[in-house]
Amino acid sequence: MALLEIRWHGRGGQGAKTAALLFADAAVETGKYIQAFPEYGPERMGAPVFAFNRISDEPILQHCGIKEPNIVVVLDPTLMETVDVTDGLPPDGVILVNTQKSASEIKKQLKLTSQNVYVVDASKIANEILKRNLPNTPMLGALIKVSKLLDFNAMLGSVKLRLEHKFPNRPEVVEGNMKAIKRAYEEAKA
Amino acid sequence: MIVARTGNEAMAEAMRQINPDVVAAYPITPATEVVQLFSTFVHDGTVSTQFVPAESEHSAISACVGASSAGARVMTSTSSQGLALMHEILFIAAGLRLPIVICLVNRSLSSPINIHCDHSDSLASRDSGWIQIFTENTQEAYDTTLMAVKIAEKALLPAMVTTDGFIISHGMERVELVGDAEVPKFLGERKAKTSLLDVDNPITLGALDLQDYFFEHKRSEIDAMNHVLPIIDEVQKEFGKKFGRNYNTVDEYKMDDAEVAILAMGSTGGTGKVAVDRLREQGKKVGLIRCRVYRPFPKGAMLKAVSKVKVLGIMDRADTMSTLGGHLYNECRSILYDSEERPIMKNYIYGLGGRDISIEEIEDIYAELFNIQKSGEVDKEIVYYGVRGE
Numbered sequence: 001m002a003l004l005e006i007r008w009h010g011r012g013g014q015g016a017k018t019a020a021l022l023f024a025d026a027a028v029e030t031g032k033y034i035q036a037f038p039e040y041g042p043e044r045m046g047a048p049v050f051a052f053n054r055i056s057d058e059p060i061l062q063h064c065g066i067k068e069p070n071i072v073v074v075l076d077p078t079l080m081e082t083v084d085v086t087d088g089l090p091p092d093g094v095i096l097v098n099t100q101k102s103a104s105e106i107k108k109q110l111k112l113t114s115q116n117v118y119v120v121d122a123s124k125i126a127n128e129i130l131k132r133n134l135p136n137t138p139m140l141g142a143l144i145k146v147s148k149l150l151d152f153n154a155m156l157g158s159v160k161l162r163l164e165h166k167f168p169n170r171p172e173v174v175e176g177n178m179k180a181i182k183r184a185y186e187e188a189k190a
Numbered sequence: 191m192i193v194a195r196t197g198n199e200a201m202a203e204a205m206r207q208i209n210p211d212v213v214a215a216y217p218i219t220p221a222t223e224v225v226q227l228f229s230t231f232v233h234d235g236t237v238s239t240q241f242v243p244a245e246s247e248h249s250a251i252s253a254c255v256g257a258s259s260a261g262a263r264v265m266t267s268t269s270s271q272g273l274a275l276m277h278e279i280l281f282i283a284a285g286l287r288l289p290i291v292i293c294l295v296n297r298s299l300s301s302p303i304n305i306h307c308d309h310s311d312s313l314a315s316r317d318s319g320w321i322q323i324f325t326e327n328t329q330e331a332y333d334t335t336l337m338a339v340k341i342a343e344k345a346l347l348p349a350m351v352t353t354d355g356f357i358i359s360h361g362m363e364r365v366e367l368v369g370d371a372e373v374p375k376f377l378g379e380r381k382a383k384t385s386l387l388d389v390d391n392p393i394t395l396g397a398l399d400l401q402d403y404f405f406e407h408k409r410s411e412i413d414a415m416n417h418v419l420p421i422i423d424e425v426q427k428e429f430g431k432k433f434g435r436n437y438n439t440v441d442e443y444k445m446d447d448a449e450v451a452i453l454a455m456g457s458t459g460g461t462g463k464v465a466v467d468r469l470r471e472q473g474k475k476v477g478l479i480r481c482r483v484y485r486p487f488p489k490g491a492m493l494k495a496v497s498k499v500k501v502l503g504i505m506d507r508a509d510t511m512s513t514l515g516g517h518l519y520n521e522c523r524s525i526l527y528d529s530e531e532r533p534i535m536k537n538y539i540y541g542l543g544g545r546d547i548s549i550e551e552i553e554d555i556y557a558e559l560f561n562i563q564k565s566g567e568v569d570k571e572i573v574y575y576g577v578r579g580e
Contacts, residue, residue, distance in 0.1 A: 021194075024362045028194040036194070037361035040305070062464045063327070063357050063457035065546045 004149065005066045006053040009085050010075035013045045015136030019075070020051035022140055026158040027053075030150050033060050048083050055149060073143055074098060075122070075135050086110050096146050096188070098122040098135045103190050118146045120188040122180075129180045130173075137177045138184035145188045152185060195365045197358035200328045201267065201293040201351075202227035204335035206237055207373035211262035211380075214242035214253035216272065219305050220355045221295035224267035247272040251279040251290075258288035259395050261382035263339065265290070269355060270297035270311045277315060280348070284319025285411060286395055289342035289349070289380070292320075293335060296456065296507075297355040298543045306544020307355035309455060310508040312484075313517050319411055321349035321418055322485035324455040326441070328353075328363040333435055336373060337425050343380050344421045347414055354457040356544065368433055376432060415486045422483055439488035441480035442495050444470060448477030450559040451533075453496065453518060454505040455481045458540075458547055462505075465552035476556050481518060489525050496522060501559045502533040505575075507541045515539065515572040536568050540575040551576060 006023075010016030017038040024036035035054040041047075052066045068088040077099040079085060089095060091114040097106050103117040110117075120142040122135035130137075137159070144155050156178065163174045195203060201224050205213070213232075215225035232241040240257075244250035247268050258264040268276065273294060283290050298304040299311050312322055321341060325331040331353045342349040353359050368376075384393045399407055422439055430436035443463050445451060452462050459480035469476045479495045479502075481488070496502055506516020514520055519537035526532040538555060541547050555575070562568055574580050 021362055025194040028192065028364050033364050034194060035361055035363055037357070040356055040360070060363070061327075061460040062549055063354070063361070064461045064548045067548070 003054060003056040003058070003060065004071070004147070005069045006055070006071045006073065006143075006147075007066055007069035008051040008053075008073045008075065009079050009083060010049055010051070010136070011079065012047045012049050014075050015134060016049055016051040016075055019073075019136040019140050020053050022137070022159055022162055023053055023143065024055075025162055026155040027055050027150055029158040030154050032056065032150075033058060035060055039065070048079055070094065071096065071143070071147055073139055075139055077101075080110065086112065086115070089115055091115065094118065094146055096120070096139070096142055098139055100124070116146075116190065118142065118188055118190055120184050122184055125180050125183050125187070129183070130176045138180040141181035141183070141185035142188035145185050156181065191367045191369070193365055193367060194362050195328055195332070196223070196360055196362045197328045197331050197353040198223035198295070198360065199227060200332035200365050201335050201353070202231070203367060204332050205265055205293070206231045207368065207370055208263070208265065208336065208339055208377065209237045209374070210239050210265045212240045212242065212254070212257035212264045213266060214244050214250045214257070214264070215266045216244050216247045216250045216268070218247070218269050218272040220297060220359045221267045221269035221272070221293070223359070224293050224295070247275040248279060251276040251283065254290045255279060255283050255286065255288060256386070258283070258290050259286065259386045261380065261385035261387070263343075263380040264288075265293070265339075267293040267295070269295040270299055273311045273315060274299060277318070280315050280318035280320060282396070283348045285407075287346040287411070287414065289339075289346055291335070291338045291342055291348070292350040294350045294352045295355045295359045296352050302543075304543040305355070307357050307456075308507045308542045308544065309352075309517075310542075312350060312352050313508045316485055316517065319347065319415065320485060321345065321347055321422075321483070322352065323349065323483050324352050324481065325358070326457055326459045326480060326482075328358060328361065329365050329435070330437070331358060332365055332367070333429065333433070333437065336368065336376065337429050337437075340377055340425045341418070341422055344425070345414060345418045347418065352456070357457045366435075372432070376429070418486050419483070419488055437482065438491065439483040440491040440495050441482050443478040443480070445477035445479065445495060445498050447475055448499050449475040450501040450503070450556060450563055451477040451479055451496070451499045452503045452505055452552065452555060452559075453479040453481060453522065455484065455518065456507065458505060458507070461547060461549055462552050465549045465556065468549065469553060469556055474556070474560070487521055487525070492522065493525055493529070496526065496533060497529060497531070499533050501563045502535050503538055503555050503559045504535060505538045505540055505555075507539075509539050509542075519572070534562055534566070534568055535571070536562060537572040538575040539572065545576055547576065
C-alpha cells in the first residue's frame, strides 16, 4: 500500500484527535506503519480543530503537515459552512461526512465533481447508543468501511482493547462504543 | 513488541523500563505528559521510583542534583522556559559530574510566547556541559532515552535527549519496544564512586573553589567531554547488537555520491530524507546529513560527512542572535576552517515557533543548492526561510 493521508475535521471536544489516535493504533495492530497527530492551535471547546493520519506499508519518514489528504473525515456537519473541508482534496479523493443529508446533497453543497462522497448519521447513532453526541468512534467504523484499509474485525479488537484500557471500570462505555462503531460501519454509504 | 506511541508516551515508557531511583519534575507544555504518565506508573507501583513533584523546574533539577549526588539514578523531563529556569543548576550538575538524564521536548523560548517547536531551548544551554542528543522520530526518542542513561553514567556527565515539540512529542508513530527485562540487563546498576549518604566515608560536594584549583577542576570537566564520543559510539554499537537498531553520532543518508546535501537536526531530518528520495528518482545526486549528537560536537564524523559534497545547505531551527547565523552553521564553518577543500555553505534558518517545513520546501532548497553549485557563488549566506517579508 502506498502512503495514504487522512484529515479529520472536528470541533474542540468532539474527539477528532482521539479518533485519529485510535485509528493509528488499530492500523499498527494490523502491521502498518502509521502516524497520528493533531494540529494544536489556540484550542478551545467548540472551535474548529484538525487531526491527521498517515498510513503505509513502508516506514513513514516525513514529519511535515498534510496539505493534500486522500481522505477527509468531517465529524461535525456545521463545519462545512465555515471551514473549507475540501481544501487540497485531490480529484480522486474521498470525503466522509457525519450528516443527516444524502451523499448527493453533500456533493452539491461542497460543489464537488469527481470526488467520492460518503455519509453516515454518526450523531444519531451516538445519541441513540451512547446517549451523547460523540460522533468520533462511530465515524471510525465508517472510515474503515470507506477506506477499505483495514480488516474490520481486527480493528474492532484493537479499539476495544484501547477503550478498555481507558475506561477500566466502565464496561458499558466500551460496549456502547463497539455497538456504535459496528452500526456506523453498516450504515455508511455513498 | 510493536505498539503505537506518541513521542511523550515513548519517552515515559523508556523511563518506566529504566525504573530510575528518583524522578523530580515540574510540568510544562509540551513535555508534561512524560512525567504525568510516569507519575501514573509510580502510583500503580509498576516502578519503584521516588517521585518528587517540585514547585518549579529550578527545584526539580536541584532535587535531581541532590539525589544523583547520593548515588541514585535520576531522570526528569522539561521544555523551553522550564529548561531556562533550570539553567543555573545545569552547570552545577555537569560540574559535579552527575549523570542525570533529561527528556527534553524542544519548544521555542519566549518572547513572543509560543508552545511549538524550535531548538532555541536546548541550544541556549549548549555550553552547560551536558551531552545533547537530538532525535528524529518516536522510535529514536525511545531508543536514545535508554542509551542516554548508560552514556551519562559511563561519561559521568549529564545528558539531555530531545524530541521536536508537538511534531514528535504529540505525534503517534509505530514503535518497537525492548522487553521490560532487557532494559535493566542493558543498563546494569549505577555504581557511584561516592555518595552523600555514605556517612562512613563523608565527602564534600560543591565546595568553594577559587583561583587555586577552580581551573584544574573545570579543565577535568572539559576533558571528560573529550571522552564522550567514543562512549556514545560504544553504547550505540552495543544497543544495535542487542536490539537491532543502529545509530551514529552523525546520520548520513544517501551521501556516498552526493554532490549537494542538507544538514539538519531533529524531525526535519526525516522530512528531508523524503525530499532526497524524490530528487534521487529524478537522477539528482543529493544527500542528507543529520546531526544526532550535538554536544559534544562530533567533529570527525561531521567533517567526513560534509566534506563529501560541493554545496551544503545548513538548516538551523534557532538563531544565535549574533548576526552570524545559526548554531550548526557556525560549528560547521569552524570545523571546516582547516580543510583545503570545503563545500560552499549556505545557512537556512527555518521553522521558528513551530512553522511547518514541507517536503516541497526542502526540494526547493536543494534546487537552490544546485544553482549555487553551477554559479560557484552564494548571493546571501544566511537566509530566513519561509518567513514573511524575506
